[in-house]
Amino acid sequence: HNLGPQREFKIASKEGKSAGEIFGEAAGFLEEFKAQTSAMSLQEYLLQKGVYTKDRVKANYTAGVMWMLGHLKKHLYAKDDFTKARSSYAKLAGIQFGWLVKQGAVSFNDADKVWQINYAKLPAAIESLMTTVGSIYASGNRDALEALTKQYLTGPMLAKYHLDVLEERVGSDPNVALHYEVLP
Numbered sequence: 001h002n003l004g005p006q007r008e009f010k011i012a013s014k015e016g017k018s019a020g021e022i023f024g025e026a027a028g029f030l031e032e033f034k035a036q037t038s039a040m041s042l043q044e045y046l047l048q049k050g051v052y053t054k055d056r057v058k059a060n061y062t063a064g065v066m067w068m069l070g071h072l073k074k075h076l077y078a079k080d081d082f083t084k085a086r087s088s089y090a091k092l093a094g095i096q097f098g099w100l101v102k103q104g105a106v107s108f109n110d111a112d113k114v115w116q117i118n119y120a121k122l123p124a125a126i127e128s129l130m131t132t133v134g135s136i137y138a139s140g141n142r143d144a145l146e147a148l149t150k151q152y153l154t155g156p157m158l159a160k161y162h163l164d165v166l167e168e169r170v171g172s173d174p175n176v177a178l179h180y181e182v183l184p
Contacts, residue, residue, distance in 0.1 A: 019031075022140040026145060029088040029092065033091075033133055034133050036092055037126070038133075040060075040061070041126050061119060061122050065100070068094075069115070069166060072094060072166060073167075074087070074090060076166070076167050081154050082154070083150075085153075094161070095152040096129065097161060098151075098153075099125065099152065101157075101160050103121060103124070103128065104118060105124075108162045115162070136148070
């Protein structure tokens with residue numbers, strides 16, 4: 001979370017307003033979106049510095065895409081309009097996943113009904129998303145955030161996510177993190 005602008009960050013081009021003032025309720029979502037995307041974008045840097053191996057980076061990329069699918073799965077009740085998802089994570093996962101699909105870094109194999117990751121395209125796709133998210137945040141461009149949200153969380157782009165297959169494979173019930181009973 002400490003990479004780049006923060007919610008309290010004052011944006012000179014917006015009369016010194018904070019990101020929180022500019023983005024309103026979307027500020028928390030944007031902060032999580034920036035943090036999650038920047039974590040993925042650091043993989044290549046950590047590889048170049050010798051901190052991670054190629055296998056570790058590939059595993060982290062795979063885990064990142066699975067994380068996206070997991071959050072989409074938890075909010076399939078909103079599969080026709082993910083802007084209605086009750087979780088910022090579902091929304092940011094939807095935008096990230098759609099971005100990767102559009103960039104060709106993730107694709108759906110219709111014959112086998114599976115998602116495939118193109119690891120060669122993934123770094124550039126993630127870097128371009130990070131540039132976009134960072135630019136929106138740093139410039140206070142609320143209209144760009146709304147356009148990005150609309151493009152990837154509503155309309156025809158959602159068909160490319162193949163959420164019907166996700167629902168068929170893992171169901172639509174949200175994951176239960178805690179189960180409890182009240183006994184007399």
